[in-house]
Amino acid sequence: MTSESVQIETAQQSTPAQQFAQLFSATRRGARLARLLAVEQLVAWGWPRDGERTDAAALVVAELAANAVMHGRLDGRGFRLGLALLPSGRLRIEVTDPRGECLPAASREAVEGGRGLIIVNALAADWGVQPCLPAGKTVWAEISATRKTSGDTLSVIA
Ligand SMILES: Nc1ncnc2c1ncn2[C@@H]1O[C@H](COP(=O)(O)OP(=O)(O)O)[C@@H](O)[C@H]1O
Ligand SMILES: [Mg+2]
Numbered sequence: 001m002t003s004e005s006v007q008i009e010t011a012q013q014s015t016p017a018q019q020f021a022q023l024f025s026a027t028r029r030g031a032r033l034a035r036l037l038a039v040e041q042l043v044a045w046g047w048p049r050d051g052e053r054t055d056a057a058a059l060v061v062a063e064l065a066a067n068a069v070m071h072g073r074l075d076g077r078g079f080r081l082g083l084a085l086l087p088s089g090r091l092r093i094e095v096t097d098p099r100g101e102c103l104p105a106a107s108r109e110a111v112e113g114g115r116g117l118i119i120v121n122a123l124a125a126d127w128g129v130q131p132c133l134p135a136g137k138t139v140w141a142e143i144s145a146t147r148k149t150s151g152d153t154l155s156v157i158a
Contacts, residue, residue: 018045020083024065026073026097031065034081034095041083042091053143056123057091060141063116064095067104067139072097082138089145090125096138103129103137 020041024030038061039054047054061081068079074097082094104117120127120141127141 018085021080023078023080025078026069028066028069030078031062031069034065034079035062038081038083038093045085053091057093057143060093060120060123060143061095063119064093064139064141067116068095068097071102071104072099072137074098086142091143092140093143094138094140096132096136098136100131100136104139 020038022034022037024034035058039049039058042054042057043049047057065079065081072079077098079098080094080096082092082096084092084094086092123143124141125144127139129137129139132138
């Protein structure tokens with residue numbers, strides 16, 4: 001590979017200036033690229049590059065993308081990252097992978113396993129999993145319009 005840009009399998013650019021969606025290869029490099037492009041999109045929407053919400057969104061994208069690559073991967077298939085600014089001011093992050101039969105813990109109170117979903121749970125105002133027909137699933141998370149007061153939770157994972 002000569003450039004990270006070749007990791008992008010197909011691209012679907014936004015409609016108005018409030019939505020973004022793109023497919024990435026199901027590799028660690030694809031997951032890294034998803035995080036980088038998410039930050040670039042947020043900056044293009046006027047978010048400060050080093051802002052708390054930008055950092056939170058980048059971390060959530062990184063964890064969900066890593067999970068899509070590690071747990072939701074099917075040979076020859078990529079994962080999709082979607083970003084949308086909701087009328088409420090929340091940022092909705094969606095990561096879709098092709099393994100619909102294999103679900104992460106959907107309960108926000110019953111996150112088990114590694115740190116990834118604990119981080120998502122701490123940073124997101126809400127998150128969950130929904131089927132993506134005909135096969136696959138979307139893990140989504142919403143970043144609050146205002147800072148989430150989760151200092152206690154975050155100190156647990158620091
Ligand atoms: N996209 C996914 N597809 C299938 N299973 C998942 C996905 N994301 C998370 N999981 C499940 O939830 C568990 C917890 O995820 P996470 O907290 O990120 O920990 P880790 O990735 O370190 O195992 C994973 O071990 C896996 O069993
Ligand atoms: Mg993980």
